Amino acid sequence: MRNLVVVLGDQLDEASAAFDGFDPAQDRVWMCEAPSEATYVWSHKTRIAIFLSAMRHFRDVLTARGWTVDYHATGTHPHATLADALAESIAARKPKGVVVVEPGEWRLARDLERVCAEAQRPLEVRIDRHFITTVAEFTAWMGARKQPRMEHFYRAVRSRTGVLMDADGQPEGGEWNYDHDNREAFGKNGPGFVPKPARFLPDALTAEVLAMVAERYADHPGELQHFDWPVTRADALIALEDFIAHRLGPFGPFEDAVWDTEPLLYHSRLSAAMNLKLLNPREVIDAAIAAYHAKQAPIASVEGFVRQIIGWREYVRGLYWWHMPQYLDDNALDAQQDLPKLYWTGDTEMNCLKHVVRDTLAHGYAHHIQRLMITGLFALLFGVKPKAVHAWYLAVYVDAVEWVEVPNTIGMSQFADGGLMGSKPYIASGKYIDKMTNYCKGCRFDPAVSTGPKACPFTTLYWDFLDRHRERFAGHPRLVMQVRNLERLKPDAVAAIRREAEGLRRTLV
Ligand code: FAD
Ligand code: SF4
Numbered sequence: 001m002r003n004l005v006v007v008l009g010d011q012l013d014e015a016s017a018a019f020d021g022f023d024p025a026q027d028r029v030w031m032c033e034a035p036s037e038a039t040y041v042w043s044h045k046t047r048i049a050i051f052l053s054a055m056r057h058f059r060d061v062l063t064a065r066g067w068t069v070d071y072h073a074t075g076t077h078p079h080a081t082l083a084d085a086l087a088e089s090i091a092a093r094k095p096k097g098v099v100v101v102e103p104g105e106w107r108l109a110r111d112l113e114r115v116c117a118e119a120q121r122p123l124e125v126r127i128d129r130h131f132i133t134t135v136a137e138f139t140a141w142m143g144a145r146k147q148p149r150m151e152h153f154y155r156a157v158r159s160r161t162g163v164l165m166d167a168d169g170q171p172e173g174g175e176w177n178y179d180h181d182n183r184e185a186f187g188k189n190g191p192g193f194v195p196k197p198a199r200f201l202p203d204a205l206t207a208e209v210l211a212m213v214a215e216r217y218a219d220h221p222g223e224l225q226h227f228d229w230p231v232t233r234a235d236a237l238i239a240l241e242d243f244i245a246h247r248l249g250p251f252g253p254f255e256d257a258v259w260d261t262e263p264l265l266y267h268s269r270l271s272a273a274m275n276l277k278l279l280n281p282r283e284v285i286d287a288a289i290a291a292y293h294a295k296q297a298p299i300a301s302v303e304g305f306v307r308q309i310i311g312w313r314e315y316v317r318g319l320y321w322w323h324m325p326q327y328l329d330d331n332a333l334d335a336q337q338d339l340p341k342l343y344w345t346g347d348t349e350m351n352c353l354k355h356v357v358r359d360t361l362a363h364g365y366a367h368h369i370q371r372l373m374i375t376g377l378f379a380l381l382f383g384v385k386p387k388a389v390h391a392w393y394l395a396v397y398v399d400a401v402e403w404v405e406v407p408n409t410i411g412m413s414q415f416a417d418g419g420l421m422g423s424k425p426y427i428a429s430g431k432y433i434d435k436m437t438n439y440c441k442g443c444r445f446d447p448a449v450s451t452g453p454k455a456c457p458f459t460t461l462y463w464d465f466l467d468r469h470r471e472r473f474a475g476h477p478r479l480v481m482q483v484r485n486l487e488r489l490k491p492d493a494v495a496a497i498r499r500e501a502e503g504l505r506r507t508l509v
Helices: 035-039 045-064 082-093 106-118 135-142 150-161 204-216 233-246 271-275 281-293 299-323 351-363 368-382 386-396 402-413 430-436 457-468 480-487 491-508
Strands: 003-006 028-032 069-072 097-101 123-126
Touching: 003 082, 028 045, 028 082, 045 069, 045 204, 069 082, 082 106, 097 106, 106 123, 135 150, 135 299, 150 299, 233 271, 233 281, 281 299, 299 402, 351 368, 368 386, 368 402, 368 430, 368 457, 368 491, 386 402, 430 457, 457 480, 457 491
Parallel strands: 003 028, 003 097, 028 069, 097 123
Antiparallel strands: none
């Protein structure tokens, strides 16, 4: 046997570099459902199911090509970890070499290197062509930058690739960024009619996986009964078409909006399909740009959407590889609290958290602002250990893979990297949540109150956060006003906030 071609669960790309030169007469594909991948963080049942179902569908695509796939399904092999299963396969098959595309996790990349070194087999790691910017290109762009910023990276990528650029090398529509046209909130009557996304009800293969997950991972968080995610490339393409036709138009203006009864709003719901590599980011942005050229979507929405993909998505991947393995140990604000139990149940009187956690447990999905402004913000203000916050986000979302989850959680939402990902911590009181959402209308707390029985925990913890970190942020140009506002509070008011925050920390964990 020549090559054992390893395909990981988030590498389901039919055009993958792993298959370059694949010769079915001398090569074999190797795939494995390793239980530890579902348990090393306490994974949501839907997250486990989407990976396993998509893997099994992909196995069948390769098999239909006439290729041999060594597929190690759950329960058919004795190994807990991918590394152990691979070591045994190498020993049994004795391939001349092992081929893999760059894994999406530092840990797995090191495991594969170790297993191949121990088995004395060369490991060929091929570039992941799915991404528009390679790790090497990102590293070169970083150079000696101390304060990298996504916007600079994004403009450089657009100039390099010509995406949304006109013939004179200027941004299409005349501007790089249309955020000033976006950021709309709904009036008090809410969004009105929001088109529902295409749903993909389980076929026989998915139904089998759902039954297996329900039984084997019965004690894991989350529900399975709403499972409607695309798990094949054909369905992912339908999901893309559905988004472009029905939600891309209003995507931009309402990108940051939140409404309690509409957990998806105009978001694409394409992250899982992209992260599994069922969809290529180029085809996703091409479809959005074609809608702009056909006058089916405004430039503000199309540019905003393209920026999420060739900007944020690629940027966080670059930062992940640039800053690992340090990222997982970052804790710039020395946060030491455990994660409140409500993150696993949604049982809380805080209406905003209740909605976001319950939607998350039901679907394995919450949109970006819910992740940042509600669950992320609360963990930051509460002072939860960044590693515990990371373990939650990696566990509960269908799109969660470390390369994208870590910089968003540890960097963007928890500021634990000390400013690598964002220039300041994303902090706000309940009053901001009240302005941007309708959650507070149905809440027993008052977002303007920081102590006493009606006190909103976000507002209490916001002042407490500023108090705990006032020295660090007093000189920060973008936080100085907030620290000054704190300094206007009377000492007994600050003492009462501290007591109230301590009470929350005692009762919520
Ligand atoms: P849309 O709003 O429709 O956006 C379009 C696409 O842009 C997304 O599908 C995604 O591929 C990309 N995108 C948008 N924002 C980001 C971002 N900040 N970083 C990377 N890509 C982005 N995204 C993940 O894919 N996996 C994660 O594990 C993940 N964890 C997150 C954790 C936290 C704390 C936060 C604040 C954000 C996280 N994100 C993660 C980013 C973002 O929330 C999701 O990509 C988005 O909500 C997915 O839903 P959508 O496909 O409907 O996105
Ligand atoms: Fe959330 Fe506070 Fe608003 Fe209640 S009042 S929904 S806890 S921000």
